Amino acid sequence: MWEFANPARFMRISGVALPWVSVLAALALVAGLGWGFFATPDDFRQGSTVKIIYIHVPAAMMAINIYVMMALASLVWLIRRHHVSALAAKAAAPVGAAMTLIALVTGALWGQPMWGTAWAWDPRLTSFLILMFFYVGYTALWAAIEDPDAAADLTSVLCLVGSVFAIVSRYAVLFWNQGLHQGASLSLDRETNVDDVFWRPLVLCLVGFFLLFLALLLLRVRTEIRLRRARALRLAAGEGA
Numbered sequence: 001m002w003e004f005a006n007p008a009r010f011m012r013i014s015g016v017a018l019p020w021v022s023v024l025a026a027l028a029l030v031a032g033l034g035w036g037f038f039a040t041p042d043d044f045r046q047g048s049t050v051k052i053i054y055i056h057v058p059a060a061m062m063a064i065n066i067y068v069m070m071a072l073a074s075l076v077w078l079i080r081r082h083h084v085s086a087l088a089a090k091a092a093a094p095v096g097a098a099m100t101l102i103a104l105v106t107g108a109l110w111g112q113p114m115w116g117t118a119w120a121w122d123p124r125l126t127s128f129l130i131l132m133f134f135y136v137g138y139t140a141l142w143a144a145i146e147d148p149d150a151a152a153d154l155t156s157v158l159c160l161v162g163s164v165f166a167i168v169s170r171y172a173v174l175f176w177n178q179g180l181h182q183g184a185s186l187s188l189d190r191e192t193n194v195d196d197v198f199w200r201p202l203v204l205c206l207v208g209f210f211l212l213f214l215a216l217l218l219l220r221v222r223t224e225i226r227l228r229r230a231r232a233l234r235l236a237a238g239e240g241a
Contacts, residue, residue, distance in 0.1 A: 007225050010084050014218045022215040028208030036201035049113055054202060056106035058209035059099045060128070064166050066096035066213060067131065070138075071163040074156035084221065086152035087228070089159060090142055091220035095213055097135035104128060127165050134162030148228065 036054035073089040076082055107128075108119060119125065138155055145151035 007084055007228075011222060011225060014222055018215060018218045018222075021211055021218065025208055025211035025215050028204055028211055030208075032201050032204035032206075032208045036198070036205060040197055040201060049110055050198065052106050052110045053198065054205045056103055056110060057202060058206045059106065060103035061206065062209050062213055063096055063100040063103050063128070063131065066092050066099060067135070067159075067163060067166040070096065070159050071166070074159040077152055078156050083152075083228070084225070086148075086156065087224040088217065088221050089156070090152075091224050092213075092217055093135055093139045093142070095216050095220070097132065097139065099209075099213075100128065100132045100135055104132065131162065131165045134158070134165060138162070148231070 033054055037051050040051065042048045042050065070089040070092050073085040073092070076085040077089070104125075107125065111117060111119070138158055141155050141158060142151050145154065
């Protein structure tokens with residue numbers, strides 16, 4: 001794993017992997033969303049509204065897991081001072097914020113006809129909203145601090161603090177018995193899963209969303225490494241002058 005901490009090696013490996021991951025992400029998303037929206041029946045209770053799960057569930061799962069990935073990368077930075085890990089956390093944040101926003105919007109679209117309201121101060125919904133604020137705050141803090149190492153230090157601490165809400169967002173239904181939000185649609189216990197007719201395309205959509213995130217992450221980390229190199233060259237040129 002530490003081989004990726006070398007920026008030059010990361011650029012070589014990611015340059016080879018990025019086209020393949022991008023193509024696989026596109027194929028999985030087209031297949032999963034097409035299968036889910038056009039080849040599955042309406043639910044006998046929820047009607048066609050049930051098909052929101054093909055976007056909502058993958059986006060919500062990625063929103064939580066991206067933040068967990070950011071927390072781990074931030075911890076690596078604080079302990080090992082590997083710049084690629086800090087840049088990976090920075091690169092992942094806007095993607096995670098977008099996933100969180102998609103989950104909130106699609107949840108509201110589903111909640112209006114099912115619950116009779118687009119929003120409720122349900123434990124999981126509230127923790128997800130706070131998670132969104134942490135994503136935005138993390139990104140804003142990176143932009144507000146000019147020195148990249150100082151920015152990495154402060155944002156890493158903020159990220160680790162916010163990881164509490166990522167955990168709460170995942171397990172809020174278990175922590176609090178009350179609340180409108182139902183349990184997980186996917187579980188190791190097959191009795192709690194959605195029906196197979198919805199489950200199979202949903203899994204494919206999950207794969208597609210993960211590959212999409214991976215492709216965006218590789219692309220954005222490569223961009224961050226190039227920007228860091230350009231900044232170092234400007235500073236070196238300024239000192240030489």
